[in-house]
Amino acid sequence: MLRSIGLFTDQGLTYASLILFGKKEKIDHLLPCAEIILEWRQTPGKIAHDFRKNLREKQSVANPAYEKKFLESGMIEPIGKTKGRKYILSHRHYTLEGTPGIHTRLAGxxxxxxxxxxxxxxxxxxxxxxxxxxxxxxxxxxxxxxxxx
Structure with missing residues (x-):
């Protein structure tokens, strides 16, 4: 049944199944900064939604717990060394995504x-x-x- 509605594939469970049935801790681990919105439409081709509920607000990367996770995984890298320190997506992120040319360090x-x-x-x-x-x-x-x- 899960396969027929697109919640399970040959690679395993999909993100949709995680969002619909997953525990909060697992969602926080696998989708740490994701905003989750449920939208419902009476007809599939309709652009405007009939019902919308924000299930989880967008999480900020500035949260120290997320910041540490992303730095350790190599997904973000810091720019600057003091109070004004900012973070950008790392070259490794774009390489894994298959678009290494997008990463140009524009700051400064x-x-x-x-x-x-x-x-x-x-x-x-x-x-x-x-x-x-x-x-x-x-x-x-x-x-x-x-x-x-």
């Missing part, structure tokens, strides 16, 4: 430093595309090639 970087990050990423991954960036970063590319970056 100048425009030219961001361009250098992109150029270095293109050189490292060599997926074509270098010609596409020659127009946008022509001067920067000449400088970086001359200096051997």
């Amino acid at each position: 970087l100048s425009r030219d430093q961001r361009k250098e990050l992109i150029v270095n990423h293109l050189r490292k991954n060599k997926k074509g595309g270098m010609a596409d960036f020659l127009d946008a970063f022509g001067d920067l590319l000449c400088v970086t090639y001359r200096h051997g970056y």
